[in-house]
Amino acid sequence: MDSEIKVPEFDLDTDPYNVPIQVKADRTDAIVGEYAEFNGNVIFVQGNSRIAADSARVNQQDESLEAAGNLTFQSELFTVTADSLSANVSTNQATLRQADYWLNGKQIHGHANELKVTDESDLILTNTNFTTCPTDEPDWLLEASKIEIDSSEEWGKIWGAKLRLFDVPVFYMPYMTIPVSEQRKSGFLFPKFSTSTTNGVEAAVPYYWNIAPSYDATITPHIMSARGLFMKGEFRYLAGDSQSGQVNLEYLGDDKKLANSPDRYLYHFEHQGRITEEWRVLANYTDVSDNNYFNDLDSAVSRATDNQLIRVGEVSYFQPNWNFAAKVQDIKVLGEDEIPYQVMPQLTYQYAMPNLGFGADFDFYSELTNFSHKESQYNTATRLHLEPTFSVPYQTPSGSLLGEIKLLQTFYQQQDPNGQLDDSVSRTIPQVRLNGKVNLERQTEWFDSSYRQTLEPQVQYLYVGYEDQSQIGIYDTGILYEDYYGLFRDRRFSGLDRIADANQVTLGLTSRWFDADNVEAAKVSIGQIQYLDNSQVSLTSDLPELTASRSALAGDFDFRLTQDWYLSSALMYNTDAGEVVRGQGTLDFRPSQNKLFQLNYRYVPDIADEVDISQAGVRTAWPITDNLHFVGNFYYDMKLKRSVETYAGFQYEACCWAIRLSYHHYLKTNYEDNNAPPVDPRETFEQGIYLNFVIKGLGGEGPLGISDMLNEGLFNYRRPLYLKN
Incomplete structure (x- = not known):
């Protein structure tokens, strides 16, 4: 018959694991105070642990439990099937023989001749194996004389480990550790092997060092037969909940590939985060021993196609309507004779006052920048730039209109060792921009399908006053990339050393097609600038003025040809010269x-x-x-x-x-x-x-x-x- 009894309850204050054991069985035979025997569909439940067996015996005098027959043991961490079980119900210790086990929520499973569960729910397995392959004949299997799995650290310690790949022994380790969760643990990572024409045969064996919860490091010996031993180290850290950073050190001593076997090295530091809700900090610095470092060596910091090392340190302060930042910056260009200017330092202040009245917004940008140079023959400068902006934005579903007025006021104090530039330069340039856009829609047919087509003409008028800027040096300015979206910019150059005069109208047109599911199937954008006056400001004196009557025709095209095919292209076409x-x-x-x-x-x-x-x-x-x-x-x-x-x-x-x-x-x-x-x-x-x-x-x-x-x-x-x- 189906019966249910309670075995004795133990002191919960002294041992939180000891809670009443609930037992169910088809048949029960018991002598109070001595033993209880259970047969047929026996189930023991204590807390989160559960034992199912064909038969079991509880000895109440020594608080022992024996179970056998179709035995299954389950806990929060693992599930075990075994031939038999011996346990102490007061200490929560158990021994299972000929056990097959699975770690709950993980792919890890295996077999053990003997499996012990300690009072801390740790596992000790003897003459055991495990794998993450689900099949009965796993592709890989790790055999061991002993495995201990710590339930609190969620790591396994292994003695006498032998790795088998497709039942062939390929690796032996007297002692090792493995993860049974996502928790970090010190140890070797998998090696990487390669061979190349410049480095020869290569082998890299990373070692991960879990120093502390907020610090770790990876040390990688990288052997190259053609060059030597390349050591790489990466140290990462967390500074509280909102700041982080890392340090990289790389060193190759006596590079055998190069003449005279020079030493080659890299050091890198980066840090970023939030000091308080208002303060932010950013730092990044990298240096290498030579121009071809990234071309020759497999660095963890940068790629072979990167030839600029940007070193920057910045601290900024944010408020709802304004922000302030202080920055220093240096750029090292690999393989180039030109050395960029250093920003030592740059102070910026920005203020925004939306909804000033009558729909107007007010923005104010200012910066004070000191440009220095490592070479004494280059001129240096201090630049103060003030840029107040009044704008009136107006937007509806059918279109938008923006009117904007700026005053660009810049002061330079320069030191030119060649005496070609003025010591002091003041530049005042007004700017007016009007940008309007209309949104039109219609239903149309395209390849026998119905679409909603939009037509979005856009017009911009831009006026920027002219002022001679030939007495200003070039410190941080370059030509901006040209494409369709660049047609509607208000600048031809990046930076502030050159502000090109302009009297021009930009015409642009975008059309989109949406299918019945309102998914955009195509987008076409075409635009061009019409110059009303020639622009007299060029980047340098040896470049000609802009005398063309119109810019290149810019196009941007995106098509979803089918559900899986996409066509995307961009084009700049000179209509005057007839060339791309x-x-x-x-x-x-x-x-x-x-x-x-x-x-x-x-x-x-x-x-x-x-x-x-x-x-x-x-x-x-x-x-x-x-x-x-x-x-x-x-x-x-x-x-x-x-x-x-x-x-x-x-x-x-x-x-x-x-x-x-x-x-x-x-x-x-x-x-x-x-x-x-x-x-x-x-x-x-x-x-x-x-x-x-x-x-x-x-x-x-x-x-x-x-x-x-x-x-x-x-x-x-x-x-x-x-x-x-």
Whole structure:
């Protein structure tokens, strides 16, 4: 019959684990004060623990429990099936024999000849194994003479570990630790192997050091047969809940690849966060030993295509209507003779007063900047800029109108060792801008489908007064990138050293098509500037004034051709000369998250020293099977008629492990070797084979992903501009 009894209750004040045990069974035989036997569908429940068995016996004198037959033991942390169980109900200790176990919420499971549960719910397993593979014949299996799993730290200690891959022993470690949760733990991460034409055979073995809850470090010995031992270290920290930073140190002593075997190094520091609700802080500093550091070495800080090291320190203060910031900045350009100016320091103050009255807004921007230079032959300056702005914005669903008036007042105090610039310069320039836009809609047919089409004409008038600026040095100013959206800017140059005069009208037109589900299927934007007067201000004296009657015609196009096909392009076309100024386009096919095929092309004439860029590329990521993926790209220079980059990678990912094999052949960016004798010749191309392997459940840097394969190499994957819903 079905029966239910209570075994004795114990003192809850002395041991919180001791709570009454509820027992159910088909049949019960008991002698009060001595023992109780249970048979048939026996279930013990104590707190969050549960035992099910065919039969069980509780000895009330020594508070022991024996259970056997279809035995299952469950707790918050794990589930175990075993042949038999011996336990002490007062101390919550248990021993299970011939046990199969699963960690709840994890893929980790295994077998143990003997499994002990301590009074702290820790596990001690003897002659055991485990894996994260779900099958009965796992791809990998870790065998051990003993495993201890700490339930509070959620880490496992392993003695006599032997790793088997496809039942072949490949690794032995007398002692190791593994995670059973996301908690961090010191230990070695998975090694990386590769071979390349410039570095030879490479092996990197990262070591992760969990110093404290708010501090950790990763130390990576990276051996290169052609160069030597490359040491990399990264230290990360948290300063309270709102500040964080890191320090990177990298060192390669006696680089055997270069003449005279120079030492090569990098140090990097970054910090950011919030001191209080009002105060913010930012710092970033990087330095390297030579121009080709990132080209030759696999740095954790920057890529080979980055040639500017921006060093900046900034502190800022924010209030609802105003903010203040103080900044210092230095830029190191690798491989270039030009040395940018240092900002030492720059003080900025911004104030905003919306709804000033009559629909007007008032904004005030000011900055005080000191420009210094490392070379004594360069001029230096202190610049004070004041920029009050009155604007009247008006916006409705059918359109918008903006009227804006600015006064640009700038003062320079300059020190020119060559005596070519004035010591003091004052510049006052008025600016007026009117920008209007209308939103029109209609229903239309397109390829036998109904669409809602918008027509959004936009007109801008811009007037900027002229003032001779030839006596002002160039400290932080350059030419801005030109595209359709740039037509409606009020500046031709970045920075403040040159403010181009303007008397011009910009005409733009955007049209969008929305389908029946209100999803944007296409967008076309075309615009051009009509110059009413010639602009007399150029960046430098050797550049001509702007005398054209109109700008290049700018276009921006995005089409959702089908549900999976996207076409995106941008074009700048000189209608007077009848030639393309700049163009780029991509055709994307992406039917699912892990399927991609992209064709792309870019063209820029006379980018530097009359060198044209005309490059075409193809990029793809595609599953070959459910587990095997391919990622590849190929870029070709149509002017030089040679490959710029080739990448091919295969990744196989099973449920419990992943492996990636890739090949990379690319054009190297070589600079002159500063601080070292020149290497002649430097390789024009570099090629290499790379191998990454991860066993899930044994720690490491996380599973391999397809997205990071798309971003390997010189050209990152650029996701097309998906149209708005």
